[in-house]
Amino acid sequence: MQDERELFQVMTRRFGLLNKNCCTVGGCDISLVQSHILYEIDRLHKPSMQQVAETLGTDITTFxxxxxxxxxxxxxxxxxxxVDRRxxxxxxxxxxxxVATAIDTQMNDYLEEVFSYMSDFEKETLIRSIKLFNDAMGKSSRCCAPVSG
Incomplete structure (x- = not known):
């Protein structure tokens, strides 16, 4: 059986998380980071730069x-x-x-296809497990722990 790290390595590659660009929409090459920024801006209502940077766990300069x-x-x-020009x-x-809607559609289509290879029970188990794993990661004091939000 594969060890845990190898499982995450393979999953990371299959999700395309190591690719320079995650997608091309309307002639725009969008990086994974940019995709996350667009997603968070769309999800939140007129967020501040600091709010999105903190949600993504990136420093404000890079952001x-x-x-x-x-x-x-x-x-x-x-x-x-x-009120506050800063x-x-x-x-x-x-x-x-x-672009954000197109990326969302592409991701939903991809996940729908992937889930089509699983039974409803397997899909529900996986989703529950991912939620459990995300919660545990959020409690970790180690480096790269996501910012809560």
Whole structure:
């Protein structure tokens, strides 16, 4: 039987997490980090830059560079807060919403296909196990522990 680390190595590769770009939508090559940023901006209502950076567990400097590239691609809009100009909120442009929706559809289609090879019981067991594993990871004091959110 494969050891636990090897199982995660294989799963990481099969999910494409090591690929330079996770997808191409509307002529835009989107990295995995950018995909996560678009997802969080879409999920949250006009979040601040700090809020999204903390949710993703990235430092603000690296995050700012990714935001700038998404602004240049015209996928997100960065707006100064009217009350506190030091704070910037993020929102998806029309094109950004299209790209985020397309990525979401691609991922849902992929997961639907993968789950089609499993019984309902196996799928429910896997989802429950992933939730349990995510909760345990969130309690870990080791490096790379995700920020709660």
């Amino acid at each position: 700012s560079r990714q935001v700038q590239s998404l602004v240049k691609m015209k996928l997100i809009q960065k707006t100064p807060d009217p 704070i910037h909120t993020l929102s998806l442009t029309t094109e950004g919403k299209f």
